[in-house]
Amino acid sequence: MKLKSALLAVLFASSAAVAMAQTPLPEVDPLDDRSVKRVERMEKVVRELRAIVFQGRDTGKPVVVQPAETDAQIAALNDRITDLEQTLTKLNGQNEAVTFELNKANRAAVDQKARADALEQRLAAIEKTLADLQAAAAAQTAAAQNASEAVPPPPPPPADPAVAFKQARQLLLDGDYANAEQAFSTYVTNYPDNAKTPEARYWLGETLFVREAYTDAAAAYIGAIRGWPQTTWGPDATLKLARAMVALKKPTEACRTLDELSKRYPKASSQITSRAASTRVAAKCS
Structure with missing residues (x-):
């Protein structure tokens, strides 16, 4: 009875709704689609409702109301919105990672530019120093050429090496360093294996050291002390080599040479020892 009463009530309501739907509606604006859509929904x-009523009447079973199509669409939309939100969250995370890497790359680019600018400045300073050194070397070469042109050429070297050595030594004692340098250089070239050749290299180094040709002087001193000769001039040649290295701004080589001086010539004079100590200070040896 209760079910029948409920069904009759639903049927009555549906009939009333149909009657209302069939009742002529007042004239509306034909362009007002909203009214048409409302009627269609009703x-x-x-x-x-009629289908529900007929289902209950024909079967006598409880009426099962099927979910409206709109509910399924809403559920699908909710799922889609959830997927979109997850995708958006993922994209936001990726965007943050890209932004971080971009900022990191920008900082690296700034650092590289700073290093490049510093290298440019150092290179410019080195190029300027090199240009100054080249200009000074050219001026020194020109001055040396003028000086050599002003000095009369020395007499041709004698055939006897002893006489040649004596003449070169006398030029040095007379203060004629230019001709003494040339004479000792010729001696070393002409008599490379003579017993006096190491000493000639030492005196050649002295003439070069006087005119501050430290590179050539160092080469001459090295040739003189090869084998560490136990001579009166050996300690001085070693000391002069260390001083030439200091002048060439090679303190490490200078300190090593001074170490060899004390090792190879432990009985060197007090004058050599004193000058070696001052040279060690100049080279900042440990």
Whole structure:
């Protein structure tokens, strides 16, 4: 009875709704689609209600109301919105990672530019120093050429090496360093294996050291002390080599040479020892 009463009530309501739907509506603006859509929705509801009533009447079973199509669409939309939100969250995370890497790359680029600018400045300073050194070397070469042109050429070297050595030594004692340098250089070239050749290299180094040709002087001193000769001039040649290295701004080589001086010539004179100590200070030896 209760079910029948409920069904009759639903049927009555549906009939009333149909009657209302069939009742002529007042004239509206034909362009007002909203009214048309409202009517269509009402008719759809009426059809669904009638189907429910007939289902209960024909089967006598409880009426199962099927979910409306709109509910399924809403559920699908909710799922889609959830997926979009997850995708958006993922994209935001990726965007943050890209932004971090971009900032990191920008900082690296700034650091590289700073290093490049510093290298440019150092290179410019080195180029300027090199240009100054080249200009000074050219001026020194020109001055040396003028000086050599002003000095009369020395007499041709004698055939006897002893006489040649004596003449070169006398030029040095007379203060004629230019001709003494040339004479000792010729001696070393002409008599490379003579017993006096190491000493000639030492005196050649002295003439070069006087005119501050430290590179050539160092080469001459090295040739003189090869084998560490136990001579009166050996300690001085070693000391002069260390001083030439200091002048060439090679303190490490200078300190090593001074170490060899004390090792190879432990009985060197006090004058040599004193000058070696001052040279060690100049080279900042440990």
